[in-house]
Amino acid sequence: MMKMTQLLTTALVVAASILVDIDSLSAQEGNDQKPVEQVLGTWVKTAVTIDGKQSVHKLLIESVGSEGEFHFEYRTTPVGSKESAISEGNGVLVSGGRQYVVMDVNRTRRVLPKEEKTDWRTTPFSVVAQIVGDHMYSAPGLDSKGGVWKREDSTESIVTADKLKVLAPLLGTYQGDHKFDVESKSYGVKSGTHHVVCRHTLTESGKLILGEWTETPVNGSAEDAMEVRAVYSYSPAEKTVIISYQSSTGVSMTGKVVAMSEDKILWERKGQSPAGAVHEYCLLDFSQPGVLRHVITSRTVNGIPAEGEEGVTITLKKQE
Numbered sequence: 142m143m144k145m146t147q148l149l150t151t152a153l154v155v156a157a158s159i160l161v162d163i164d165s166l167s168a169q170e171g172n173d174q175k176p177v178e179q180v181l182g183t184w185v186k187t188a189v190t191i192d193g194k195q196s197v198h199k200l201l202i203e204s205v206g207s208e209g210e211f212h213f214e215y216r217t218t219p220v221g222s223k224e225s226a227i228s229e230g231n232g233v234l235v236s237g238g239r240q241y242v243v244m245d246v247n248r249t250r251r252v253l254p255k256e257e258k259t260d261w262r263t264t265p266f267s268v269v270a271q272i273v274g275d276h277m278y279s280a281p282g283l284d285s286k287g288g289v290w291k292r293e294d295s296t297e298s299i300v301t302a303d304k305l306k307v308l309a310p311l312l313g314t315y316q317g318d319h320k321f322d323v324e325s326k327s328y329g330v331k332s333g334t335h336h337v338v339c340r341h342t343l344t345e346s347g348k349l350i351l352g353e354w355t356e357t358p359v360n361g362s363a364e365d366a367m368e369v370r371a372v373y374s375y376s377p378a379e380k381t382v383i384i385s386y387q388s389s390t391g392v393s394m395t396g397k398v399v400a401m402s403e404d405k406i407l408w409e410r411k412g413q414s415p416a417g418a419v420h421e422y423c424l425l426d427f428s429q430p431g432v433l434r435h436v437i438t439s440r441t442v443n444g445i446p447a448e449g450e451e452g453v454t455i456t457l458k459k460q461e
Contacts, residue, residue: 177209184201184277200216202244242272245265248262320335329388334359338357339354351370394419432457
């Protein structure tokens, strides 16, 4: 019965996160420019070559006619070098709805270096792009890893403070007592009643959250406590909020938000503990005002379910 409840909880949170994602997409529609117009201009990014060296990539996209026709120049310059490799091509920009544009390239040619110069040749391929502020997310397809370009001369950061708004309910201090029926082999917490304090603060930039989680046995001392220190941030690569934390009991974990709703956040976390490899799903439930319900929906140690640790709910109240 417990497993079924956990599965239903996870399914509901995932379903709710889809609605939140739809709302966030709608919120991006404030730009009056069409996606086809937004993609024009000069874009830059850095990358690592097959030889392990850094290079600067510059992409110029300009309109050359009606019906979405465009020309592009792709310039690659190794860091510290004055020589660039240049290719160019032509194609058609096709709107992919309200937020996306497909760059259908019809032909390309190599311009530099001279010894590698080629004639025009038909090389059809497509790139899907989305513009968010002064950044362009692009990929050859939805099943491929993409890249992030920045508009030339832009000072806009790819990570903005609004990325952490989903964690706003977590800010502040929550505390309460919880009785652990069994010892946690994964985190090294003994059974018995513990006083739990959860505290999170936003840094001045608004782009990081620092977290503390402390479990102290009732009538115990600070030396008996299990302390956790965490850092939360937004990952452009993962396109979600991530976490990294260590505990005073030798646990080191990383994780990411995998689903969310207006009052629930589901984390997937994995790492190492003295007992072995830990993998878990943790639900933070803020559906009741002023209350944080911390639920371990599943947890394994070395691939084996952690007996007595799954389904544990710690209820904490917010302190004013």
